[in-house]
Amino acid sequence: MALNHLPAHPPRHTPPRWPGDSLLPCGHLLSHAWDDQTTAAACPSCRQARQGLAETNRAVHALTATPPSPPAGLMPRVLAAVRAHPHPGRLLPLPTIRPTHITEANAAKALRHAVDTTCEALAASCRLTPLSGGEVAITMTLLATYDRPLPEQADTVRRTILTTAHRDLGLSVRAVDLCITDLVPGTDSVT
Incomplete structure (x- = not known):
């Protein structure tokens, strides 16, 4: 087994990388699914989480692209x-x-x-x-x-x-x- 390859189900004691980092049903951290495309492509839970994060990211960029203007009056x-x-x-x-x-x-x-x-x-x-x-x-x-x-x-x-x-x-x-x-x-x- 290569050193840079994660097992399909890592141990449940993996420490969070940042506050609010959550554990997916497969045992991977959400932050890892976002960063590691190889794992995200192989694991259905990671792939689904990555797709959800990508949609959220697009929505945030769309909302921040146009600054809000105050209502008339x-x-x-x-x-x-x-x-x-x-x-x-x-x-x-x-x-x-x-x-x-x-x-x-x-x-x-x-x-x-x-x-x-x-x-x-x-x-x-x-x-x-x-x-x-x-x-x-x-x-x-x-x-x-x-x-x-x-x-x-x-x-x-x-x-x-x-x-x-x-x-x-x-x-x-x-x-x-x-x-x-x-x-x-x-x-x-x-x-």
Whole structure:
């Protein structure tokens, strides 16, 4: 008998080669049936196991060949869920005769809505930081489209934020910082 030839029924105490390696009815390890084509061709249990593994391997390759794409409208639903989390934040003073305030969450919601409805970008988050003298700094993260130049989109978003903050909310804005976190194909994908 040759040294490289396995007996038809190896002893049942053969140690597994890797975790989860299982013993076939013929006594061979599943990993051995996969690696050793000679044994797999001669033994019906090994041949059947090898065919099953080959089918599984083809299915895995077919599933991983095309990366999954998120369902239409997923991003707006996720952002809406995140925004719905009750988190009012700080009170921001408004320049009126009588002391009036607006919560940071409500001001951020108004600014995000303005960007979402007037720009080709989608606002992901917005943070207002009170500064000295009643001014605020605004930081917004957003998704932009790659069918228009980013500086042009950023300028449009910045103008929208400044106009909405001043005209609609009465806020005095010192700085607007934008962070584009992702690019999407076009307006249809964003909204």
